Amino acid sequence: MNTVLPLLEAPSQTLPLPAGARAGLAGTPFGLYVHVPFCATRCGYCDFNTYTADELGPGASRTEYAGTAIAELRQAAETLGPELPTVATVFVGGGTPTLLPADDLAAVLAEVRRLFPVADDVEVTTEANPETVTPASLATLRAAGFTRVSLGMQSAAEHVLAVLDRRHTPGRAVEAAREARAAGFEHVNLDLIYGTPGETDADWAASLDAVLAAPVDHVSAYALIVEEGTRLARRIARGELPQPDDDVLADRYEQADATLRAAGFDWYEVSNWATGAAARCRHNELYWSGANWWGVGPGAHSHVGGLRWWNVKHPAAYAGRLLRGERPVQDTELLDDDDRALEAVMLGLRLRAGLPLTALSDAGRLRAADAVARGLLEPGAHAAGRAVLTDRGRLLADALVRDLTE
CATH class of the missing domain: 3.20.20.70 (Aldolase class I)
Known part of the structure; x- marks a missing residue:
């Protein structure tokens, strides 16, 4: 099967870094x-x-x-x-x-x-x-x-x-x-x-x-x-x-x-x-941890200060743009506070240290308490103000993230 992607790409994007x-x-x-x-x-x-x-x-x-x-x-x-x-x-x-x-x-x-x-x-x-x-x-x-x-x-x-x-x-x-x-x-x-x-x-x-x-x-x-x-x-x-x-x-x-x-x-x-x-x-x-990085290469994603962008996917389109002195950026997305808060929960919950309960919404904190009762979050950590996965919680981490963020 021929899987060569067409080289019809959107125009090159600028990178308006957020003020801060x-x-x-x-x-x-x-x-x-x-x-x-x-x-x-x-x-x-x-x-x-x-x-x-x-x-x-x-x-x-x-x-x-x-x-x-x-x-x-x-x-x-x-x-x-x-x-x-x-x-x-x-x-x-x-x-x-x-x-x-x-x-x-x-x-x-x-x-x-x-x-x-x-x-x-x-x-x-x-x-x-x-x-x-x-x-x-x-x-x-x-x-x-x-x-x-x-x-x-x-x-x-x-x-x-x-x-x-x-x-x-x-x-x-x-x-x-x-x-x-x-x-x-x-x-x-x-x-x-x-x-x-x-x-x-x-x-x-x-x-x-x-x-x-x-x-x-x-x-x-x-x-x-x-x-x-x-x-x-x-x-x-x-x-x-x-x-x-x-x-x-x-x-x-x-x-x-x-x-x-x-x-x-x-x-x-x-x-x-x-x-x-x-x-x-x-x-x-x-x-x-939601820090900053620059992704180099076809299809690579980057994030700096809440601005996310990604490059054109095909190596030929990528090389062509750079050869012409253009940016290889396909598109950009400016994350708002809600977006960044959601990502912090999605990523942070998967870590051994977990995340502070204050990162959750009111509804999320109620569901976190229920997750403790179901054996998915550690009770001691919850009492100390953090959401930390138990061994069983790790098996259901993706579903738990959805539950805490919906």
């Missing part, structure tokens, strides 16, 4: 996200803004992408200056960032340092598929200043990887984690997906055991979501594969939490565990 946004830049944590929209193949469950070589069409080039991203970084510095915020985190995601040569990723990071003040303890993460890194490429990234790598493992079971259309072999993710540690990476994460059709209890246990055999200090585990329009969704619709079972997903989550806790990992967000505060993903914490 610039004044608040220095005092608000700031991060940079760099989206690399390329993949060798499309995984059957993925609906991210990514493109294989066959899907790119004319006008987009992987070999020129680092230079294109750097052009947007320069626009960012021009827009946010002259008193630029200090970069606390950089996250290179995708797609598969490590399909680019390590020297290209290093060049992007070098330009960040040239353009922006950068914190001494800056966290610099790249995502990677296990089969796209080598000891040499990891050493290059580490020497360039990358401090953290997040590897997409998904499963240790070969037949589960096949259903997900993952290309790496079982065991490669753990091997890549060891290579990253040997290269000097301070923090290593493995991503898991649970609830794939055909995955057994033993498969999931084996995946968790494999993670714990790796030198990682962070684990992310996500329930499989069947996204409309994906190959996986079509296979399920045709009856080739069963729909993921909610009860099985809950069992898998509880198994992951128990296994990881026993190994010294604590949850700090519903889907994320770390061995300590230093191992947490600070870039994601920046998102969850």
Whole structure:
């Protein structure tokens, strides 16, 4: 199926930063996200803004992408200056960032340092598929200043990887984690997906055991979501594969939490565990706290001082605009106080620390009291004025967020 998107895009947008946004830049944590929209193949469950070589069409080039991203970084510095915020985190995601040569990723990071003040303890993460890194490429990234790598493992079971259309072999993710540690990476994460059709209890246990055999200090585990329009969704619709079972997903989550806790990992967000505060993903914490970030790349989203914007999706349209000296912005949205309050609840409730009850409406506080009675929120925290999920509450976090914000 031809999935090349048409290049008919809305006119380029300006970025009218809110009046107080610039004044608040220095005092608000700031991060940079760099989206690399390329993949060798499309995984059957993925609906991210990514493109294989066959899907790119004319006008987009992987070999020129680092230079294109750097052009947007320069626009960012021009827009946010002259008193630029200090970069606390950089996250290179995708797609598969490590399909680019390590020297290209290093060049992007070098330009960040040239353009922006950068914190001494800056966290610099790249995502990677296990089969796209080598000891040499990891050493290059580490020497360039990358401090953290997040590897997409998904499963240790070969037949589960096949259903997900993952290309790496079982065991490669753990091997890549060891290579990253040997290269000097301070923090290593493995991503898991649970609830794939055909995955057994033993498969999931084996995946968790494999993670714990790796030198990682962070684990992310996500329930499989069947996204409309994906190959996986079509296979399920045709009856080739069963729909993921909610009860099985809950069992898998509880198994992951128990296994990881026993190994010294604590949850700090519903889907994320770390061995300590230093191992947490600070870039994601920046998102969850409603701080400021600039997203570079096709389809990347940004937020500064209540203004949210997102770029055109197709890499060719994105590159074309930057080549012409235009902004790649597709559209903007100015969040009002109600919007920001709602997002604070939606994100904050998923965190280990929870959120103050004062962040809820009067109706939300009444429902929070009911959630305590139902065992979804911790009674002690509630008495102290906070809404904090219980273990059972984490299983129903999304539904509880809806209940507290309606």
